[in-house]
Amino acid sequence: MKKTLLLFTMCLTWAGGAQAADADFTAGKKLFQQQCLVCHAADLDPPKAPPMFGVQMKYKMATADRASFIDKITSFAMHPTEEKAILKKPVQVLGLMPEMGFDERDVRKIAAYIHDETFPPPCKHWQVAMRIFKERGDEKAFRHHKKRYDAMCSTTSATEAREPETQAPTAAPAEAGTLKSVMQQLGRDYAALDHAVLVGDFAAAAVAAEHIANHEKPSMFQRMKIMAVLRTEMSAFKQADDKVHQLAMAIKQAAEKKDMPLLIQRQSGMLSACMACHTAYRSKIKDILK
Numbered sequence: 001m002k003k004t005l006l007l008f009t010m011c012l013t014w015a016g017g018a019q020a021a022d023a024d025f026t027a028g029k030k031l032f033q034q035q036c037l038v039c040h041a042a043d044l045d046p047p048k049a050p051p052m053f054g055v056q057m058k059y060k061m062a063t064a065d066r067a068s069f070i071d072k073i074t075s076f077a078m079h080p081t082e083e084k085a086i087l088k089k090p091v092q093v094l095g096l097m098p099e100m101g102f103d104e105r106d107v108r109k110i111a112a113y114i115h116d117e118t119f120p121p122p123c124k125h126w127q128v129a130m131r132i133f134k135e136r137g138d139e140k141a142f143r144h145h146k147k148r149y150d151a152m153c154s155t156t157s158a159t160e161a162r163e164p165e166t167q168a169p170t171a172a173p174a175e176a177g178t179l180k181s182v183m184q185q186l187g188r189d190y191a192a193l194d195h196a197v198l199v200g201d202f203a204a205a206a207v208a209a210e211h212i213a214n215h216e217k218p219s220m221f222q223r224m225k226i227m228a229v230l231r232t233e234m235s236a237f238k239q240a241d242d243k244v245h246q247l248a249m250a251i252k253q254a255a256e257k258k259d260m261p262l263l264i265q266r267q268s269g270m271l272s273a274c275m276a277c278h279t280a281y282r283s284k285i286k287d288i289l290k
């Protein structure tokens, strides 16, 4: 009896904690909308301040945990200085954020909200920034924003719109609908994932992993050809594909949690999962699909 009661109370406290956290999040969001969004809205043209998507990412990279994230944001927003600013380009282009005499208790709640929120990639802002930097002839800043836009906003591929000079020499593009063209796209998404992990870009890693997980299917005609050759091996072939799919979803989750060790661990299994299928089936299928 005692045990059940104890468990019951624990459940209550848990639920209470979760509710309090929800309320804090909602309160922080409201304060953020009232006090920060006038400048930090992601769709302003011209922009008045960097969108929180990038601010959050930079501050997470610069701090070890939630508490120091909140401290660092609060310290900056209460008394902005050039030395404290970690985003140097916005300071240069937009000028230092003015000191506005915010209530520090409000700002701490806002900072906690900024930590916990999942901001969507600011696609409109990146487009506006690309246009502005192009006009000014700032090629480096243009490419910086284009890279992010291509990786996170273009609906097709993470790397399709890459600058020609950074594009690896590849074989002629395969005809649409063929397994080969599906695989060529997988190869590009895999390269984008690799790169995102290497530079610690969690958002781009999540997008690339999602592209891998939801890769296109070859046409019905191609699938029938594959079935005709593989016959009883078809289910094992499908399992190899499922494995890549599941791993990609797991990678996406690790990227969303911004858990770098887990992300690396899962990412390092991906190549083996791709190669397992290649080793077993590629030579068998390659010629019949030509």
Ligand code: HEC
Residues within 6 Å of the ligand: 032, 035, 036, 037, 038, 039, 040, 048, 049, 050, 055, 073, 076, 077, 080, 084, 085, 086, 087, 088, 090, 091, 094, 095, 096, 097, 098, 102, 107, 110, 111
């Ligand atoms: C009047 C416009 C304006 C308002 C309102 C405003 N900001 Fe800013 N903010 C800026 C500008 C401009 C920058 C970019 C230049 C810089 O970093 O100082 C910036 C940058 C930042 C940065 C990044 C600083 C860095 O390290 O480079 C943080 C964090 C920030 N703001 C937090 C806030 C918070 C929190 C609020 C609301 C409480 C807020 N801002 C409201 C204009 C504003």
Ligand code: HEC
Residues within 6 Å of the ligand: 171, 174, 179, 180, 183, 184, 186, 187, 190, 212, 237, 238, 240, 241, 244, 270, 273, 274, 275, 277, 278, 281, 282, 285, 286, 289
């Ligand atoms: C279910 C089996 C299977 C899985 C899983 C698989 N592949 Fe493939 N892949 C193939 C086959 C079969 C070919 C040969 C297709 C052809 O030449 O028509 C191929 C060919 C390729 C090619 C060469 C395309 C070309 O232009 O010749 C690349 C690149 C590629 N795969 C990348 C990947 C990546 C990256 C992954 C993992 C994210 C992966 N593949 C997972 C079966 C698979």
